[in-house]
Amino acid sequence: MTTDLRVLRQSEWDRWYGSLERAFGGVAETGPERELWAALTETERSIGVWDGDDCVGTAGAFTFSVSAPGGTFVPAAGVTMVSVAATHRRRGILTSMMRRQLDDVRSWGEPLAVLTASEPEIYGRFGYGIATHQLSVAIDSSRVRIAVPPGGENVRLRFVPVAEGAEACEEVYRRTIGARPGMLARRPGWERLPLLDPPSERQGGSPMQCVLAERDGQVVGYARFHNKPDWTAAGPEGSISVRHVDALDPVAYAVLWRFLCEIDLTSAVRSRNRPVDDPLLHLVSDIRRCEVRVRDSLHVRLVDVGAALEARRYAAPVDVVFDVDDAFCPWNTGRWRLTGDAKGATCVRTRDAAELELTVRELGAAYLGGVSLSSLAGAGRIRELRTGALGEASVAFASDVAPWLPHGF
Numbered sequence: 001m002t003t004d005l006r007v008l009r010q011s012e013w014d015r016w017y018g019s020l021e022r023a024f025g026g027v028a029e030t031g032p033e034r035e036l037w038a039a040l041t042e043t044e045r046s047i048g049v050w051d052g053d054d055c056v057g058t059a060g061a062f063t064f065s066v067s068a069p070g071g072t073f074v075p076a077a078g079v080t081m082v083s084v085a086a087t088h089r090r091r092g093i094l095t096s097m098m099r100r101q102l103d104d105v106r107s108w109g110e111p112l113a114v115l116t117a118s119e120p121e122i123y124g125r126f127g128y129g130i131a132t133h134q135l136s137v138a139i140d141s142s143r144v145r146i147a148v149p150p151g152g153e154n155v156r157l158r159f160v161p162v163a164e165g166a167e168a169c170e171e172v173y174r175r176t177i178g179a180r181p182g183m184l185a186r187r188p189g190w191e192r193l194p195l196l197d198p199p200s201e202r203q204g205g206s207p208m209q210c211v212l213a214e215r216d217g218q219v220v221g222y223a224r225f226h227n228k229p230d231w232t233a234a235g236p237e238g239s240i241s242v243r244h245v246d247a248l249d250p251v252a253y254a255v256l257w258r259f260l261c262e263i264d265l266t267s268a269v270r271s272r273n274r275p276v277d278d279p280l281l282h283l284v285s286d287i288r289r290c291e292v293r294v295r296d297s298l299h300v301r302l303v304d305v306g307a308a309l310e311a312r313r314y315a316a317p318v319d320v321v322f323d324v325d326d327a328f329c330p331w332n333t334g335r336w337r338l339t340g341d342a343k344g345a346t347c348v349r350t351r352d353a354a355e356l357e358l359t360v361r362e363l364g365a366a367y368l369g370g371v372s373l374s375s376l377a378g379a380g381r382i383r384e385l386r387t388g389a390l391g392e393a394s395v396a397f398a399s400d401v402a403p404w405l406p407h408g409f
């Protein structure tokens with residue numbers, strides 16, 4: 001069997017996307033979802049694998065800018081829409097697409113590739129490391145109270161139609177992204193993504209509802225959610241499924257969570273994607289009645305080790321020589337001296353003795369400051385060759401605020 005791997009043509013998009021949909025189970029998306037993904041697909045950065053007229057492999061790459069420790073933004077390829085037809089699985093088609101894609105990303109000059117994985121086991125072999133995690137929380141809101149700091153009485157909440165509130169919500173999002181690593185600066189068109197409201201995302205609940213938080217007439221936060229009514233012999237047991245909560249200050253944030261937890265006729269509030277250091281964890285009266293689960297979120301791949309490590313800032317002065325092994329992108333393999341602090345960094349090739357030995361996966365995992373180098377070393381994934389180098393680098397790589405990817409792509 002011979003297959004043809006090539007850049008996607010606009011005229012092929014429908015067949016290409018249909019092949020992707022089938023690989024994810026074959027349940028067709030709604031019209032608005034399909035239309036949005038068609039508009040967002042960057043065909044010239046996407047590849048398809050064809051067996052005759054049949055599309056048997058898909059992979060896309062969005063043009064992203066990802067927030068990094070120190071408040072910088074790093075150009076990144078947002079790897080997406082990866083699939084191989086079930087009829088053609090496990091004969092190397094994914095590997096061939098990853099090969100082509102990482103070569104392309106390198107030629108585009110983007111130091112990073114990032115993705116969210118359908119299964120976390122798939123991408124490590126291509127040099128991706130798990131850099132951010134997310135919490136899912138299920139709050140027993142019949143028992144848990146939310147503590148609001150002083151000033152809550154000055155925050156006014158009001159329902160607005162989702163479309164009417166969209167611009168104000170997007171502005172709040174825009175103002176929050178620099179504060180956490182791992183967030184995406186949304187390019188024009190992407191503001192439509194959080195407004196998608198397909199039944200598959202509603203957890204059996206209502207269409208998306210939107211509440212704005214305002215102070216002195218200014219929007220300072222918002223919550224979007226679904227309300228799922230339920231009745232038992234004992235009375236109402238409705239639940240709230242949170243889609244988004246963002247606020248510009250702690251008071252507005254707490255007021256929004258209190259609102260979500262106190263909606264009449266409901267006794268549970270669930271959210272599938274919160275930061276691992278979400279202040280919510282400190283607002284609740286009873287953490288044991290908030291089921292919390294952690295999972296992987298953004299996987300990061302350093303496509304150009306030198307450029308990537310220079311593009312972020314460091315929490316403490318660091319001067320360390322890494323010996324990097326990168327089997328899939330050998331141009332990264334070798335010794336690199338990173339010298340940096342909170343103001344900037346250089347990362348250049350060196351012949352000096354190596355101080356830390358690792359693979360490019362560990363650098364990807366630690367890149368956004370949410371996974372510590374010491375923790376990776378504890379798992380035997382990093383070798384310290386100069387005593388003290390690990391601790392110094394680990395402190396420097398850390399981020400005060402946990403990195404977080406607020407939405408998939």
Ligand SMILES: CC(=O)SCCNC(=O)CCNC(=O)[C@H](O)C(C)(C)COP(=O)(O)OP(=O)(O)OC[C@H]1O[C@@H](n2cnc3c(N)ncnc32)[C@H](O)[C@@H]1OP(=O)(O)O
Pocket residue numbers: 023024079080081082083084085088089090091092093094095096115116117118119121122125
């Ligand atoms: C960023 C995203 O879009 S994530 C979405 C990924 N897509 C999906 O999950 C859709 C359903 N699955 C698929 O389409 C396919 O099974 C894919 C894309 C995951 C894998 O495609 P394939 O062409 O079968 O992979 P390929 O043959 O190149 O496998 C390469 C290696 O990865 C391994 N591998 C592939 N898929 C998986 C998996 N799901 N779990 C664990 N290992 C895997 C293979 O065993 C192989 O290992 P080896 O090199 O040690 O032999």
